[in-house]
Amino acid sequence: MDERPNDRTPEERRPDASMTLLTSMLERPLDPSYQAAADRRRVAGEAPATSTRTVLVFVMMLLTGLLFAIGAQALRPKPTAAATVRDELVSRIETLQSHSSAQEAKLAAVSKQVRDLEDLSLQQSGSDDLTSQIKQLEVGAAAVPLRGQGLTLTIDDAASADADANAGNRPSGGFQEGRVTSGDLQIVVNGLWGAGAEAIAINGHRLSSTAAIRFAGQAIIVDFRPLSRPYVITALGDPQGMQQIFEPSFAGVYLDQLRQEYQIRSSLATSEDLTVPGDTSARLDHAKPLSGAVGSAPSSTSTQTGSGSDSPTSVPSSPTSGPTPNPQETTQ
Amino acid sequence: MIPVLGLLAGLAIGLVIDPSVPVWLQPYLPIAVIAALDAVFGAVRAVLDGIFNDKVFVVSFLSNVIVAAFIVFLGDQLGVGAQLSTGVVVVLGVRIFSNVASIRRHLFKA
Numbered sequence: 165m166d167e168r169p170n171d172r173t174p175e176e177r178r179p180d181a182s183m184t185l186l187t188s189m190l191e192r193p194l195d196p197s198y199q200a201a202a203d204r205r206r207v208a209g210e211a212p213a214t215s216t217r218t219v220l221v222f223v224m225m226l227l228t229g230l231l232f233a234i235g236a237q238a239l240r241p242k243p244t245a246a247a248t249v250r251d252e253l254v255s256r257i258e259t260l261q262s263h264s265s266a267q268e269a270k271l272a273a274v275s276k277q278v279r280d281l282e283d284l285s286l287q288q289s290g291s292d293d294l295t296s297q298i299k300q301l302e303v304g305a306a307a308v309p310l311r312g313q314g315l316t317l318t319i320d321d322a323a324s325a326d327a328d329a330n331a332g333n334r335p336s337g338g339f340q341e342g343r344v345t346s347g348d349l350q351i352v353v354n355g356l357w358g359a360g361a362e363a364i365a366i367n368g369h370r371l372s373s374t375a376a377i378r379f380a381g382q383a384i385i386v387d388f389r390p391l392s393r394p395y396v397i398t399a400l401g402d403p404q405g406m407q408q409i410f411e412p413s414f415a416g417v418y419l420d421q422l423r424q425e426y427q428i429r430s431s432l433a434t435s436e437d438l439t440v441p442g443d444t445s446a447r448l449d450h451a452k453p454l455s456g457a458v459g460s461a462p463s464s465t466s467t468q469t470g471s472g473s474d475s476p477t478s479v480p481s482s483p484t485s486g487p488t489p490n491p492q493e494t495t496q
Numbered sequence: 497m498i499p500v501l502g503l504l505a506g507l508a509i510g511l512v513i514d515p516s517v518p519v520w521l522q523p524y525l526p527i528a529v530i531a532a533l534d535a536v537f538g539a540v541r542a543v544l545d546g547i548f549n550d551k552v553f554v555v556s557f558l559s560n561v562i563v564a565a566f567i568v569f570l571g572d573q574l575g576v577g578a579q580l581s582t583g584v585v586v587v588l589g590v591r592i593f594s595n596v597a598s599i600r601r602h603l604f605k606a
Contacts, residue, residue: 194538194541194542194545194595194598195538195542195556197549197552197555197556198542198545198547198549198552198556199547201549201551202546202547202549205549212546213542213543213547213548213549214548214549215550216499216543216548216550217497217498218550220550220551220553221498221502221550221553222498222499222502223502224502224550224554224557225500225502225503225506225536226502226505226506226509228502228503228506228532228535228536228557229503229504229505229506229507229508229509229510230506230507230510231506231510231525231528231529232506232507232510232529233506233508233509233510233511234510234515234517234525235525235528235529237510237511237514238516238517238522238525239522239525239526
């Protein structure tokens with residue numbers, strides 16, 4: 165490939181003359197002027213090659229190196245500000261998530277400890293009636309996990325609402341028919357309370373007397389935690405009795421209508437052994453513990469918990485009746 | 497050896513002082529780098545062929561860079577800058593590969 169082009173006389177017409185551009189590019193990669201200069205020097209009686217150790221060559225190579233370095237540094241894609249911010253946000257979210265789950269585990273452990281200590285001190289003070297009263301109130305306040313027989317009501321978006329394609333994700337905007345709304349869940353949950361449910365959890369989130377079911381964007385929020393479909397409502401209580409009351413009630417008819425009008429899927433199943441978790445976020449915002457003995461009768465403290473306006477579901481016909489300021493909360 | 501020292505010194509200087517390239521010059525940098533590479537490999541091959549000439553090297557280097565930059569500039573004015581850049585890269589790339597193949601033959605006889 166090296167010497168061939170120079171062997172040929174210009175008069176010879178090459179068979180591939182129509183592609184001279186390509187062939188010259190491929191066959192003579194070296195600048196022809198090198199050969200010409202060497203020929204000139206040969207004619208003049210000098211060595212064909214000059215030294216590579218001249219100042220000119222050094223300066224040229226210096227410039228080349230400079231060009232490479234500048235080119236690489238100027239053109240290397242720099243991390244944009246947006247990417248940096250995004251990475252930082254992602255790491256912050258991850259840190260906070262692990263922090264929050266660690267704190268939740270700690271909270272569960274500590275509340276168990278508190279309950280044990282309560283039991284202990286009550287036993288030592290020898291008032292059994294208080295122990296049973298606290299147990300009963302804790303059930304009503306959704307502070308402890310419960311198990312028993314009950315109903316499982318599964319509600320899901322209509323199959324047409326492209327819900328199956330992206331399970332767990334909700335669209336970012338726009339209302340779609342065929343999607344379960346927070347209002348639907350509120351009506352159903354209230355119907356279950358009315359049917360005599362003693363404890364209700366949605367997707368493993370216990371509904372306490374202050375829990376709210378709300379809409380944020382397109383997501384259903386229970387107690388400030390977003391839910392993903394399908395929505396499994398676990399209601400503890402007498403299964404047959406609840407079903408008999410629930411189905412002809414307003415909530416049952418409403419659910420039927422949803423099924424007929426919007427193809428929202430729902431199924432009701434009875435079960436002998438269901439569990440609902442305790443509500444770890446149970447706390448008192450305004451109520452103050454009574455000073456003095458725990459055993460003193462809880463009188464009318466200001467039990468205005470929660471804002472009430474944003475929690476339409478907070479009408480629990482809880483198994484314990486009457487206003488229940490919870491003295492056991494004071495230990496937190 | 498001296499040219500290699502020059503190259504390394506240039507690289508070091510460029511990396512250390514890290515000059516900021518004006519934005520209008522940035523589109524020409526990649527093409528200029530390719531053209532410079534082509535000139536350097538051509539020079540190495542000429543050295544091995546025994547026909548190196550420093551003036552030819554300088555002239556071919558400068559003309560390579562200037563012509564390549566001019567083609568890109570013209571392409572930008574005509575709205576076909578990307579296509580012309582691709583053409584320059586292809587031509588110079590083919591030349592670089594052929595020269596490197598020849599250098600390899602000289603050095604390793606393979």
